[in-house]
Amino acid sequence: MTGPRQLALLAQESAHLAPGASEEAALGRRVFVSGSGAILTDLDGNQYIDLAAGTLTQSLGHCHPEVVTALTEQAARLWNVHDFATADRVELCELLAGLLPPELDTYSFFSTGAEVVEAALRAVQAVAEPGRNRIGALRHGFHGKTQGARMLVHWDIGNQAFAGNSVLGYSPYCYRCPIELQYPSCGVRCASLVRKHIAEKPNVSALVFEPILGAAGVIVPPPGYWEQIADSCREHGVLLVADEVLTGGGRTGAFLASERFGIEPDLVALSKGLASGFPFAALAGRSSVLRHPQAGRAGSTASTYSNNPLGIAAARATLEVVTRDSLVEQVLTLGELLDERLAELRRQFEVLGDVRGIGLLYGLEFVRSRTTREPAPDVARAVYLAALDLGLRVSIGGHIIRLAPPFTIERALLEEGVSLLGRALERVTEAGR
Template structure:
């Protein structure tokens, strides 16, 4: 439970603060005042191991000294000159060219994930051939809360329905297969149906997708899914737009998650961990797309906070540490530890219907019954609250809890955090396994 000082502060701000906070914030009711590495401190002095890494953003943990130094130095010099060149932008471009696949050699910089997705959509619409006026996307996908991003996945609000011009294909959600099939005997039928959409609808200009669906609960595709779809897109002239806002920057054990599935995208959107939680986003793409005359018209990559020197400084500092300290290799090793510990928890607790993950990104899906797979959001909420009371922060959404520790977390602290998760499970289930 949050202490008296936190409850007083929350009551004070509630007088004026609009409702609609995230589920984890509304349930957790904590006031955090400090973060160092993988540890947070609240207003009452309680500490928490942060296995959610901010908003799955803190690739280097909280307040990494080199990122703090870069931001502080930049804040003393220059904050905003629209999209004029500044001292670090060329160096950041060179750094990205070193880290990204060779074909992604042209970049534009923005401030948020949703903003960079909108920029990718503008680029696609600019270069699309006449008649190619529709865009493909995947069910359960999440690309932001702006209208263009919402329209991709047919996300309606209230009585307003803006399905837009997108065509939805099946995601590789094996645990809840909409076709009632089982992998691998299914032959990856979901991918076959996406291919059919692409082949039969000659008006599709691009497929916008998350290589690993994050907000949906860390849906990791099985072998064969992306291989089929990418091949079909290439064959039919459909651009591949990979939304790696969550996964990009090394979280899955490669700089781009798509590298593990053989995806060679035409455009990639990046944000979250790229600047270790500081507002920053990048659009990376093939030169033939982003330098196309229709995509490169004046103002096409400009906005108020695009290219701001603070974000560029934070991103450059973050990525230099990631490269210098070989942190992506560390992600793979720590991810294997998480695989092992979480698989063990699933054998012990029947309420864990599915556990899945890749690198330092995992999803725990809670169910009331393994046979029916009925979602159990009340159990997820109980585990989440007990974990906080024990000193562990996770990320909850409905009946799923996500874990995404900082790349810099050491093995003993990660093991301690997973131990606290086990205690939270025991408390939430009353010890029933």
């Protein structure tokens, strides 16, 4: 339960703080004061295994000493000189060049995931051929909360409807197939419809997509989905813009999730784990796009905090550790363990309708019945709160709980975290009998 010191602080700040926090923060009502590796500590001294890794950001865990050192030393030297070159920027570029596919050889740096998605959209608009005035996206996608990112997926607020110029295609949501078919007998019909309505349309300039849909609940595409779409986009001149804000940096067991599905994107948006949760983002792309005369006009990649030395320092330190310690390979090993343990939980608990994931990114979908598959957000909330009380932090959204442990988590601690999740499920299911 939330301790007295935390309750007092939360009551005090509620007089000033606007509502609208994340569901997990609003429900959890915790005040965290420190973190080390995969462990968080709250204001009352309680500790938690953090299997959400911040907001799915802390690829090296909380306060990794090498990232702390890099930030501290940089903070003592220089914070912001707009987008002038700094000593570390070229080294970050070289690191990225060694980690990304060779065709993604041109970079620009920003501060947030939404900002880098907007930069990608500007690049697409700059190089689009006359008549290609539409952009493709996927239903259930999430690309940020800025207006351009929202318009991609037709996300309106209140009574305001800002219709964008995007064309929506079907996501590979096999558990809740939008066209009521079953894989593999469906022939991956969702992919063929994306080809028909987006890839083969002469007025579409690009398809903006998450290789694995994160906010929608870690929707992992089946074999054949991206192969069909990527090949068709390439054939018809539609640019592939991969939003890897969540998945990029190694979380899926490859530096880019696109690599795991054989996708060769023209542009890639990276953020979250790239700098261990420090605000930083990168747009990587083919030189034919990002060095195009229209895309490279003065100011097109500049903003107040773009190229900031602190973000560059955090990203450089993070990627150096990821490379040196072979953490992408470790993600694969730990991911196998996580997959096994979560499969055991699904066999044990009927409320877990589906468990899906890849590497160290998993989604648990809660249902009232495996027959009807009716979503059970109240059960997910109860499990989330029970887990917090037991000393485990996960990420909740609606009827889905997501797990994204740090790459550096010890095997025993990961096992303990999944065991605590099992205990939380036991508490909730027994209480509901």
